[in-house]
Amino acid sequence: MNPRAVLFDLYYTLVCEREDNPFYETVAGELGLALETFRPHYNACGRPTMRGELDGMVGRVTEACRLAGHLAAPEAIIDVVERNMELFYGSVFIYGDAPDTLRRLRAGGFRLAIVSNASPYSEEVLRRSGLVADVDDIVMSYTLGTLKPDPRLYTEACQRLGVSPGDAIYVGDGGDDELEGARRIGMGTILVDRGLRHTDAARRFADRECKRLGEVVSAMTDLTSTLPEARRAAYR
Known part of the structure; x- marks a missing residue:
């Protein structure tokens, strides 16, 4: 295999x-809700928001307030959310080896994209992280109205990068069955093992595993020489 992306x-x-x-406790409190009441409904709204x-x-x-049976004025919700978004953004951090990993891959001639089950506010997360400058394109689920493992997200990214799925590798922590979705359309897969609750289930769809992002470059080299050609050929 000679992956290009x-x-x-x-x-x-x-x-x-x-x-x-x-962010969650502050917003809930300012809107007059206990965190234990607000948070389950907020979590339930995650996938619709990402779509x-x-x-x-x-x-x-x-929507979380509505599901909790709590009536709050629209202008009050807008005010509370907008005043507290800095708490949210300030609680998202970039893994230390992410920028170097992306830059090393780009220096090696690979085209790079981020493919995320994400909501509109993730655009600001990316902007603040500085990762936008280290990739060639970004595909977020909310813009396509679907979520991984839907193949449309992967194929959209490949089309933007000018490659076929059979010439691309997918790297992720394995949530949302993302590795299974990538393999289903002929991509090689690398699991970044973060020790999360879905990690073990994702292993069977991983061609290689890494404990840190910094190991992805060497895993790519190994994968290039071993991934079966037959699995990718139909997607070129």
Whole structure:
């Protein structure tokens, strides 16, 4: 295999959100809700937001309040969310070896893209991370109205990079069945093992595993020489 492109997941692959993010408790409290009431409904609104069915963070919080049976004025929700978004952004950090990994791959001639199940506010997460400058394109689920493992997300990224899926590698932490989706259309896969609850289930769809992003470059070299040609040929 001679891959020409690498597609990266975003959350828990390149960036991570702190578990103690104060945004949720602050927003819930200012809107008159207990965190334990607000958070489950907020979480339930994640996938609709990432499909673009809810309008960003304001839409997600609004729907969470509705599901909790809590009536809050739209202008109050907008005010609370906008005043506290800095808490959210300040709780998302970039893995230290992410920039160097991306730059080494680009220096090696690979085309790079980020493919993420993500909401509109992830655009600002990316801007602040500085990773935008290190990739050639970004595909976010909310812009296509679907989520990984839908092949449309992977194929859209490959089309933008000018490669076929059979000439691309997908790198991710394995959430949302993303590795299975990538393999289904002929891509090679690398699991970044973050020790998350979905990690073990994702292993069977990984061609290679890494403990750190910095190991991806060497894993790419190994994968190039061993990935079966037959699995990729149909997708060229």
